[in-house]
Amino acid sequence: MASPHSPFTVRAGAALNVALRVPSVFAIDAVLSASLPGEAGPGWVGVVGVLLVRALVVLLSLVVLQLPLKALLQFYTLLLGMVLASASALINYYAVSHSDLQGALLHRAGSSPSVWLALGALQLFFGLGYVCLLRLPSSMSLLVAVDVVTPTWSLVLGLPLQARQAVSVLSGLALVLTTLFCLVERLRWLHKFSRYECMLLRIMVRLYGLQAVLEDTWLRIRLPDVLRLFWITRVTAQALIQLYVNRGEPAGGTHTQLELWSWQDLCDLTSHLIISGCDSTLAVLGMSAVISSLAHYLGLGILAFIGSTEEDDRRLGSVAPILFFILALQTGLSSLDPEERLERLGRNMCLLLTAVLHFVHGMVDPVLMSLSASHVSSLRRHLPVLLVSALLMLLPACLSLLLWRLYHLNTWLFAVTAFCVELCLKVLVSLTVYVLFMVDGCWSSLWEQLDDYVYYVRSSGSVMEFLFGVVMFGNGAYTMMFESGSKIRACMMCLHAYFNIYLQARSGWRTFINRRSAVKKINSLPQLKGAELQHISDVCAICYQEFSAAACTTPCKHYFHALCLRKWLYIQDTCPMCHQRIHLHDTPTVTPPQEREDQQGPGEGEREGERAHREGEEREDGTGRAEEDNDSIEYDSDEWNTRNVAAREEDMDQDQDSDQN
Template sequence: MSFRTKLLDFVYVILRVPPLFIIDELLRIGFEFGLPQGDNNYSNSSFEVNDAGASVIGEELAYTMPDYPDLVQYDDQFYKAILVVAFKYILSCLGIVTAVCVFMLWTKHLVVVYTYLISVGIVFVSFWTNVNTMKIMISAMTANETASGMGTQVYTSILEDLLSLDVGRLLDPNGYAFIVIQNYAMQCMLAFIFSYVYLGPRYPIIQKCLLVSFMAPSILAILPLPVSILHHAPVFAALLPLALVKFILWYSALTVIQTVCGCYQRACNFVSNFGLSALVEREWVRLNVPVVLRTFWLLRVTEHAVSLLSDYFSVSDDQQAQHNLLAFTAMFSITKSLLVSGCETLTAVLGMTSIVSYICHYVGNFFQWILLTEDDDDRSIGTVSAILFYILALQTGLTGLDPEKRFIRLCRNFCLLFTALLHFVHNIVNPLLMSLSASHNPSLHRHVRALAVCTFLILFPASLLIYLWSQHATSTWLLAVSAFSIEVIVKVVVSLMIYSLFLVDAYRSSFWEKLDDYVYYIRAFGNTVEFCFGIFLFFNGAWILIFESGGAIRAVMMCIHAYFNIWCEARAGWSVFMKRRTAVNKINSLPEANTEQLHRLDDVCAICYQEMRSAKITRCNHFFHGVCLRKWLYVQDHCPLCHDILYKVEMETPKDSFRIGDMVDSSNNEASTSATRNNSDETEEPIYQNSSPVTLEQQSANVTR
C-alpha cells in the first residue's frame, strides 16, 4: 500500500471522528435532568419534612384555603421544570440523530458538509475578530473624549497619524494602528479562504463584494467616524457572507432531502434482497467503524492526558521535587483517571471496546504464532472479546457509576475478559494437540510449543486464583472468576489426557480397542464439569440479579445462558449418551467371533485395516472390530461392505432406534465401499482422530456467560 493511499485512508477516518465527539458530548451533558431552582427555594423547602415541618403541615391541613395559591405556584414550577427537561432531551436526541446521519454519509457528501461548516465558521470568526477590534477602537475613542475634557489628548485617528507621518505611533506594537493592521491581515486571509471553500455562486461581482465585506470594519477603523458606526460595522460586514451561507443551505435543502430518501430506498432494497445482516456488514466495512472508534477514543484520552500532565508539571519547584518522589503514584492516578473518563459515556465505551478488540486480536495472533497455526476461525477472537466486553459494560451499568466504583468495576470486567481470553486460547491449542497426537507428527518443537501454552493455561489461572482469594473477600464476582479459571484448567487437563492417550496409541504395535471408551469417559468428565459450572454460574448470576444489581440486560443474558449453556448442553449430552448406549446394545447383540473363525478368516478389519484379534460377526457374515463397527453405527446402520442392514429395528419403537435419518446418501455408501478396497495405512489416522465423533458436540465452551 502506497503512502498516498495510507494518507487518504487516515483522512477518511479523521473525517468521521467529529460526529462521535458531538454524540459523546451530548451524552455527557445533554441528559442531566436537573430541575431549575426557583425563587421560592423549591428544591430545599418542598421535600424537607421534620418535626417543625410536621406541625406546619398540620396547620396547612386546618387552613387550606389561604395556602392554595402556594400550591398553584408549586405546580407552575414543576411543569416548568418538566418542560425544560423535555426540551433539553428533545434537543439532545435531535443532535445525536443528526450526528449519526453525518457519520454515515458517503465521503464525498461528508466533504460537502465539512466545507459548508467551515464556511459558516469563517463568517463567525471574522465577526468575532471585527467585534474585538472595534471594541478596542471604541474604548480608545471614549478614553480620548474623557481626556479631552481634562485638557489632554490621548487618541487620534489612524488616518490623522498617516497624514501627519507619525511613524512612531503607527509602528508602536502597543498602539491601535498595530491592532488594526493585525485585523486587516486576518480578514484578508479569512476572505480568501471563504472565497475558496464556500459552495455558492462565484460571480466576479460577488467575489469582489466578499473581499470588501470582510475588510470593511478594518477600513472604517482607520477613519475618524462616530462610535455608533464602528459599533455596528461588524454586523453589517457579516451580512453578505452570512446571506450566501443561508442561500446555499436553502438552495440545497431539496437535494439533501432527495439524497436521504434515495439512500433510504436503496437500503430497503438491499435489505429485501440480501437481508439486514448483510446491510449492517456492508456499512460496517464501508464506514470502517473499528478504526474510527479507536481513533476517537485515542484522541479523547490524549486530550485528557495532556490536560492532566499539564496540571502535574505546572507545580512549583518544591512541589515538583515532592512529586518526583511520588512519580509512580502520580502516574497511577493519571492512568486511573484516564480509564475512568474513557468509559463515562456509551460512545467512550464503544471506543474502549474497539481498543480491547484490537489488543485481543493481537493476543490471539501471538498465540497462533507460538503454535505455528493459521486457522481463520480463530481470528474472530477480537470480535468475540469486543462483544463480551461491551455486554459486561452494559450489564454492570459502567457509565452510570461513580468514578471510584467505575474503576473497580472496570478492573473486574477486565479480569473476567482475561479469563474468557484463556478459554479462547484453549480453543486454539486443543485442535492442535489432537492433530499432533493423532497424525504421528514427528516435529518435536511443535509438541513443545503446544505443551508450553497448556502449561501457561494451567499455571496462570491458578496463580490468579491464589492472588485474588488472598487479596479480596468472597463475593459473587470472585466466585464467577474462580469458576471460569477452574473450568479452563479442567479443559486443559482433559485435552492433555486425551493427547497422552493418543500418543500412547500411536506407539503401540497392536490395536487398542478400549481407546475410544477411555476418550469418551474423559470427555464426558470434562463436559460434566463444564455443565456443573454452567449451573453454578446461573445461580450466581441469579443472586446478583435479585440481591445486588438487577437490570433488563442482565436478565436477558441470564435467559440466554440458561438456554444455550444449560438446556442445550444437557439435551446434547443426553442425546450423545443415549446414542452411545444404543450403539453398544446393538454391538453386544451381535455374536463374537472365536479364535478358530479369526484364524480361518486371516484378514484385517475392513474399516481400520488393523489385524483382528477379536471381532463381531454381522448378519451378513462380515467380520469387524467391535469398536470400529460401533463408530460406523454412529453414521448409518448398513454394512460397510454389502450395504445390508446390520441391525433390524422394530417399527413399534422408532424413538429408540439409532439410525440417524439418511445422513449418508448412496454416493457416500459407494465411497465407503470403494474405500474398503484400498488397503492404505493413511485411513488409520482419521479413525483415531475422530475416535468419538458424536462427543465432539460437547466441545462448545461458551465463556460469554
C-alpha cells in the same frame, strides 16, 4: 502525482474516512452525557424544547456518521467555510467594539501601521478560505474580500464606535446572506442525493434484508475504528488537560519538580484516565473497541506461536469486546461513582481475562489433538503448544491465589475462582487425551481400549463443566436476588441456563445414548474368532487392516473390526459398505411399529412376525431359551443367510466386477 489507486492514496482515504466520522460521535456523546435542567431551570416547556433540540442533534449526527466519504467531504467543506465566516465576523466585531484596542496595538507596534496590516491580512485569509471552500464565483469573491476588510478600514479612518459597530454588523450580515445563498444552491443536490440514498436503501433491504444492510453499513463506515479513535482522542485530550492542570498547581516549598511527577502521580493520572474513559455508554463502546484490537492481535500471536491455521480461532477480537460490553451493561459501569467504577472495572477485567483464557484453550485444544493423532514426532511442533497449555494452568492458579489474598469471599470472587478451576480441569483433560494418543502412537499394535479411555476422560470433563455451569447459575441467581439485580443480568442468566446448561446436558445425553446404542449393536452382532477368520481372507473395510483377533459380521455379511464399526455406529446406524440399516433386534420397544415397518422391507416384516410367533410358542412349551441381555445376543448363521440372500448376491456381483476390473 500519486495514482488514485496507489497504496498511499488508499490508506489516506481510509484514514480520512474514519477521522471525519469521529466528530459525530463526540457530538452524540456530549448530548447523551449532558444532564437535564434542574428544578431551578425552565418549566416543562423548556425541558421539552431541550429534549427536541438534543434529539435533532443526535439525529443529524447519526446521518452524518453514515454518509459516504464524498458527501462527508462536502459537508465538512461547507461547515469549515461557515466556521471561517463566523470567525471573521466575530474578530471584526471584537476589534471595532473595544476602544482601547487601537491604543494598545499602536503602543505595542510603535505607532506603525503593521498591526492594521496584520489584521487586514488575517481577514483576507479568512475571506480567501471562505471563497475557496464554498466555491464562489469570481464576481462574488471580490465582494466577499471587500466585505471582510471593511470593518478594518473603519478603524483606520477613526469612525465613531457606533458607526464601526454598524459596519461590522452589516459585514457579518453580508456573510450570512452569502452563506444562505450557497446553501440554497446546494438544496437541489441535497434533494437528489437524499432521494438516491433512500431508493438505494429500500432496494437493498428488499433484496438482501435489513441485517445485510446493517452489516454493510457497519463495514463501510468502519464503526469499530471510529469508536477506537474516538476513545483514544478523548483520553488523550483528558490526559493533556490533566497534565496542564497539574503543571499549574504550585508544588510547594518542600517539593521539587522531580517529586511532582512521582510514580504515585502517574498512578493517579492513570486511574483518572481509566475512570473517565468509561463514564458514558459511548466511552464504554470505545474502550470495547480498543480491547477488540488488543485481543485480535493477541489471538493472532498465539495462533502463529502454536502453528494453527483455523479461521474460527480468529474470533477472539470479536468475542472479547462483546463480553466486556455485556459485563459493563450488566454491572452499570458508566453510572457508578468514580471510585466504585474503578473497582468494578477491575473486577470485570478479571472476568474478561478468565474468559479470554478459556477461548485460548479452545484454540490450543484442536492443535493438541491434531499433533497427537497425526503422530508428529517433531519437538518443535509440540513444545509451543505444551508451553501455552502450561501457561493456561499456571495463570488461573496465580490469579486465584492473588485475588484470595486481596479480597474476602464474595459472589464475584467465587465466580472468578470457579472459572479458573474449570479452566485448569479443561486443560488437564486436554493434556490427558494428548498423552493417551501419544502413547497409542508409540505402540506397534492396535490399542482397542483407547477410544473408551478417551471417552471416559472427556465425559468426566464434560460432567465437571456441566456442574460448574449449574454452580455458576446458582451464584448468579444469588447475586441477582440479594446483591445487584437487573434486567440485563436476568437475560444473561437465561442465556447461560439455555446454552451452558440445557444444550450441554442434551448434547451429552445424546452422545451417551448413541454410544450405548452402538455398543449394544456391536455386542448383538456375531463375531468370528480363531479358525473362522482363516476362511474370510478379507480385510476390514474401514481401516484396511487384517483381522488378527476377531471380526464382527453385519447382517449384510460384511466384516469389520468391532472397534472400527463401533466408531462408525457413533455417527450413523448403517453399514459402511452397502448402507443397509443395522437394527438392534432384541429391543422391539426402541422403534415404534409404524417406523419399524417403514424401515423394513415388505417381506421382512412378515418374517419378523413369524419369528416372533414361533419364539412365543417355544416359550409357552418351555423349549425356548431364556431371554438374554443385549450384550450377549447370538444370531443363527442360517437365519442371517435366509434374510440377506439378495444383499449377499449383490455384494458378490460387486466383488466379481471389481476383480474383473
